[in-house]
Amino acid sequence: MTSNAAAGATPKERFSPSARIGIGIASGAALGLFAGEKTSALQPVADAYIKLLQMTVLPYVTVSIVWGLGSLDAAQARSLGKRVGLILVVMWALALAAVLLFPVMFPPHQSASFFSTTLLAEREPFDFLNLYIPTNPFHSLANNIVPAVVLFSVVVGVALIGIPDKAVLLGVLGVAGRAVSKATNFVLALTPYGVFAIAAVVAGTLSFDELQRLEVYLISYVAMSLFLALWVLPGLVAALTPIPYRAVLSRGREALLTAFMTTSLFAVLPLITEEAKSLVRDYDRPGADGAAADIIVPASFNFPHSAKLLSLSFVFFAGWFADTRVPLSDYPRLAGTGLLVMFGNVNAAIPFLLDLLRIPADTFRLFVTSAIVNARFGTLLSAAHTLVIAVLGTCAVAGTLTFNVRKLLRFALITSLMTATVLAGTRVVLQIAVNNRYDKDEMLTGMTLMRDWRGAGVLSRGNRQPTIDQGAASAFDRMQDGGVLRVGYFADSLPYAFFNRRGQLVGFDVEMALQLARDLQMDVEFTPVDRTVLKTGLDPQICDLIMSGVAITADRALHVQFSASYVDETVAFIVPDNRLSAFSEWSSVRSMGHLRLGVPRDPYFVQKIREELTDVEVLPIDRMDEMFEPHVPPVDAMVATAERGSAYTLLHPEYSVAVPKPRPFKVPLAYVIAGRDSAIAAMVNTWIELKRKDGTIDELFAYWIMGQDSAPKRPRWSIVRDVLHWAR
Secondary structure (H helix, E strand, O other), X not given: OHHHHHHOOOHHHXXXXXXXXXHHHHHHHHHHHHHHHHHHHHHHHHXXXXXXXXXXXXXXXXXXXXXXXXXOOHHHHHHHHHHHHHHHHHHXXXXXXXXXXXXXXXXXXXXXXXXXXXXXXXXOOOOHHHHHOOOOHHHHHHXXXXXXXXXXXXXXXXXXXXXXXXXXXXXXXXXXHHHHHHHXXXXXXXHHHHHHHHHHHHHHHOOXXXXXXXXXXXXXXXXXXXXXXXXXXXXXXXXXXXXXXHHHHHHHHHHHHXXXXXXXXXXXXXXXXXXXXXXXXXXXOOOOOXXXXXXXXXXXXXXXXXXXXXXXXXXXXXXXXXXXXXXXXXXXXXXXXXXXXXXXXXXXXXXXXXXXXXXXXXXXXXXXXXXXXXXXXXXXXXXXXXXXXXXXXXXXXHOOOOOOHHXXXXXXXXXXXXXXXXXXXXXXXXXXXXXXXXXHHHHHHOOOOOOOOOOOEEOOOXXXXXXXXXXXXXXXXXXXXXXXXXXXXXXXXXXOEEEOOOOOEEXXXXXXXXXXXXXXXXXXXXXXXXXXXXXXXXXXXXXXXXXXXXXXXXXXXXXXXXXXXOEEEEEEEEEXXXXXHHHOEHHHHHHOOXXXXXXXXXXXXXXXXXXXXXOEEEEEEOXXXXXXXXXXXXXXXXXXXXXXXXXXXXXXXXXXXXXXXXXXXXXXXXXXXXXXOHHHHHHHHHHHHHHHHOOHHHHHHHHHHOOOOOOOOOOOOOHHHHHOOOOO
């Protein structure tokens, strides 16, 4: 009988919800390891689940906040607002302080990246009014402006408190809340399948290095949540009330463990209420019954708890993971906006904050993946938060909070020492656990030509000059008669012309030259030239044209003939990493006063810098490599272009590229025509237009300048390919 019953049990009866989610993640991870990158076919399923997860969030936020606040009477609202509200603010401040300390735990790692158009994007000014004050709540709902939706809901809920005949509306809101909750439960029932797809895609497509970096968030979150739940919050009770620290943990142990095992705060709310009342009765003044906890616990359920706020730490991790760190100047914005959006659902808040701070949105899937571990510790912290707010709130309502300076100083000192220990210890553990070897320089120097150019000609690095047929009428005729295109290059033109670690001449313009020779059905010969030709003119006996990332400037145009422009570059600063934000705005650059800048030895660049900055000392630079050599006295920053400067930061990752806003100015690149030969110039101009139209320039720009597919694409290790050898 028992056997039959067990055999007929449904999966829901056989496994708890958390167990089913765990099975889904484990199964998805196993599939990812087995099938590797083939699991990317499940990406639409994963995306659909995330969209379903967010579908009911804003309606639920609106209904639950209005109903939760509106159901209070005036006396309850005043009591909670004045006394319990202050305690809640203190606990929020502690949680947010913990969030802002997360970057300290992340292990240092050198990072640099190829040029990205995000360097040029103008950041939209922070519009406080439109973000927080909803002139049109329906517009805020439709456009997922979470802070405005939350504020609207809070205002309506507070206004509803004083309305005498609110019961009818509260009944409607209650029904609406249950309906939305039922719809949410339907989506949650799909969670095992959704996390299965997400885990399969993550395990199958993320490299092992990236998966290892996800450990950084898991370990740091667990460490901080345990620190808050087991010391900071219980210690705060001991510092402000007669209740001992050990009593808080011992009495709350059952609720905390149950919350940890079930990952359900709602399920332990009655237990938390009774334990809070018991603590107050046994340790507070005689006659205290702790009845206020019956109101405080359910009411506090509508406000963000410490675990919710701790989820904001993922924004810092996502920035660290994607090499788009959150600047220190944005910390206040993250804390203030994060607090408000956490009145709603975390699955809507995190994507909103990622977008607000311009962090890649696809990192959100890592947040969902990390939930299986972090949910348990987050629920433990939320249970501790609810217990503490109930105890402190009850004492505050009864007027029995004590402010003993000695106890408070002792708590602050111990907390500071323990905080330093947690931060330092976690950082050391992560430095040991995570591979931080920098290899972007190897990626750059390992780049090879996109196409197979065998038979197109021989690349030569020597200084031998080709024999010139002096009888030819022009450089164009000589080029046609000889069937050889002679291309000059500068040795320091990364990423337009440079030698990779195999000794091959490669780069954007090298590939353009090879394409031009193929289109003309000619051979090509590369020869090094000196930059002095830009001041003296290019002798046609040296080469036919220079293809090496040459910027067009007015003074150069006096001496050489340029082709039509084929690429625009953006003037930028190259600065040490720690000074990146200081050089990102022209106003902040000017506010620094006197500056010593390394500037290319060209009147155009010098003039542009002097037009923008009045108090500047210019150090002329002949070669890009000189910029990274020690200077006495040292320079504050170096002027280059963002496109080629980004390539050099790959070799010198301690530097970053800053494009000052607003009004970044462009510099066009063109090819230098030998002897001002109009026939060659006309031919090259026509060819450039053809290559712009057929996408060749865009393709080469994406590869050589932006680094797309710059590293050889190696399939992820998988059982099906590397063990069973069923696929290549």
